[in-house]
Amino acid sequence: MPASDSAPSPDPSTVVPPAPSPTIEPPKLTGAELKKQKQAEKAARRAQTVIGKAVMPPPAAAAGPSSAGLRPEAANAARGQQRRANAVSSSSQQDIPTRSKKSGSPIEEPKEEDKTIEFFRHLTKTKAYPAGLKGANKDVHPAVQVLGLQMSNYMICGSSARLVATLQAFKKVIQSYTTPPGNTLTRHFTSHVLSPQIEFLASCRPLSISMGNAIRWLKLEISKVDIDVPDNEAKEGLCSAIDSFIQERVTLASQVIASSAAEKIRDGDVILTYAKSSVVERALVQAFEAGKKFSVIVIDSRPLYEGKHMAAALANLGMEVRYALISGLSHSIRRATKVFLGAHAMMSNGRLFSRVGTALVGMEANSYDKPVLVLCETIKFTEKVALDSILHNEIAPADELVIPDGPLENWRDVKGLQLCNLMYDVTPAEFLQMIISESGNVPPTSVPVLHRLGNESQA
């Protein structure tokens, strides 16, 4: 913890960086004054980093003591300094784009609090959020650009939907590709054309596990193309391979899963589900159309409210649906007889990686002795293991948590306040009774076996 480094030590720098207070007492500065101040700060930062680099190479460590020494009042103890230290260090590498234009008071770059959370900082993206098309490499195909934007603002959301959309976009990339003279498709396409697309997509939103699996498959497929095959034929072959991949691994898989999950529903059941999963919805619809008498409880949570769509869709079909937020879970779970969960990924240690809140549902279901069934295509299985939700996760913009005109609207101006908007969590394998995949119903311990058979035997 860098906080422990902040013991007062003789400070090499003489320039005093302004205290982190201006956000609190808005200074009435003229434009000229502001300019001067900024210049001074810039100089100070430069001096600091230069000294820091000379004395102690790691910038964070260097900046820590310096700011500590500068502030003898020591009222703003470890936390503030640490955060400031980080701000200073990062600003020495790159300019942080300013986000807040709402507040009237001028906020200067170096004084801005780092609102990312120490624990999850490794998940924070370096690029600004919806990157827009500005930062896009010129090699990025328009279809992929569109997709990237759609994914970054959740228009295309959900592991399977993103997988299908990605493959469709890649198909367009393949179609509009011509091998430059003196090259072969096998050797040129993956590294020079496909990679920038993947990179761009990853910059819009981290790739899902299923996308990773599919991309690995696609690269393998491309590498298998014979170099003597004419361009047209090779491209056609790849496109049809993609089509059948989608058909087999997503469309048919979800059909198989839905029907075997629907078989598990019996008359009188109350199925509890969390957020929205297309395959869970499909299973419920299928069971309903088969004439089973059951009702559904949809548990939902902020900020995405994905469950609303599911609840509405099911209710429109005439199903009996209850809708509750996750805060009402422990009440709703008593009524349920089975819990159906969708998945973002199944880890090799049998843990379920899914929308944040799923672990809570799993835990509650377990403590009330309700069987938890996970509906998951094998394309979402991964050889990775997850011990916690910290190492692998995705952090969404914290502003999504803020209700417009709510008390937190100006949270960025509140000192010491951080918001954390995680996307996923990990549900322990002990909470899961069954994984329903297209290759059969298995216990969570068999995930690695199916992964080996399904995703790695393609070669």
Place this chain on the structure above:
Amino acid sequence: MDDTASTTRKTSTISSPNYSAASPSFYEGSTTPPPLTGHPPGLNRMATVGNVPQSGAGGKSEAFDIVKTYHRLLAEDPELTMPVAAIEALIELLVQSRAVTVFETLDLVKTQSDYLKSRIPNSISLSAGTDLFQRYMISSLNPRSTGNFDAVRQHLLSNGRLFVSRAKAGRERIANYGRHFVRDGSVVLTHGGSRVVGALLSKAADASASGGNVRFNVIYVMNDARNSESKAVVSALRAKGVPVATIPEGAVGYAMGKVDLVMVGAEGVVENGGIISRLGTYQIGLLAKAADKPFYVAAESHKFVRLYPLDQFDLGFDQEVIKFTTEDEGEADEYGVKTPRVVERPEYFGAPDVPETPIEAVDYTPPGLVTALITEGGVLTPSAVSEELINVWW
């Protein structure tokens, strides 16, 4: 297509004369006879059974009946388990069948298996055998289906017999693996009439007779409803020189403190590594877990069944163990508790014509309560069962 039509007619020679009398054009492309018009509607359902003679339906006598064969096999050999009996019955069916195409053979075996399952009240154990045999047929028939069908069929039959003899030998191997779990001075709790457990315990006792010094005691949980079976198991063990204490089912929790390990048999081992076994196994498992005593299951791997129950009531058939009523029951036993109505293995003696006959009740012990499964292939953790099943079925 002509070929198929003629072959099906050949097949139907083993079936009811009703069917063979039907016009061959009905059979085109399928071995399943069409619904018989002019018969009672009940026969339509039977038509899905394939080219099978129906006892009582056709009035013929000497045609092959898989259900009868199954019961005869079980009655002839008391050492035979249900899945193996099912496989043997299917092999006999193949011997008698005149099917000459792969598809026809598969279809015949499938429909006959389903028919057999539908006629036996608790078909879990049985279906393990029939499923395994069908799977085996598919894997051994398909790749070579181009060659001479007769050779393939012979191969299948001989291998099927091999399978049966191996399955019988499996019990001996399990006993060899399992006897090492019974240590000197240990107390083993068991119940039911599992032949594997019996073999295992007597093997352990044998070792002590032949110079080894494994001395162990057995606590046997008596089952009032199956008194004769319980007594037979107990006296067999006592004859081997093993001190046996018999306790009622209510005393399991009381006795658990003296127990070193629990050893039970299973009717079926389900996909997640849990077991389907005689009613009462689940509660013994729970009590063993609560007392942190190891709970071992001795079962042959042909009892692995493609079934995945979520709880006790998800076994695929109704047991009527819990029955609410406002009427007083006359036959309440001396403890004032009505034990579930259980008859002595109805499927062993005479064919039950109604599948609703009271059956030997079973329960489901989830994998979390099972310490290990002792199979002829080695000692497995519950989670390895699913892997084994995936390997068989992929």
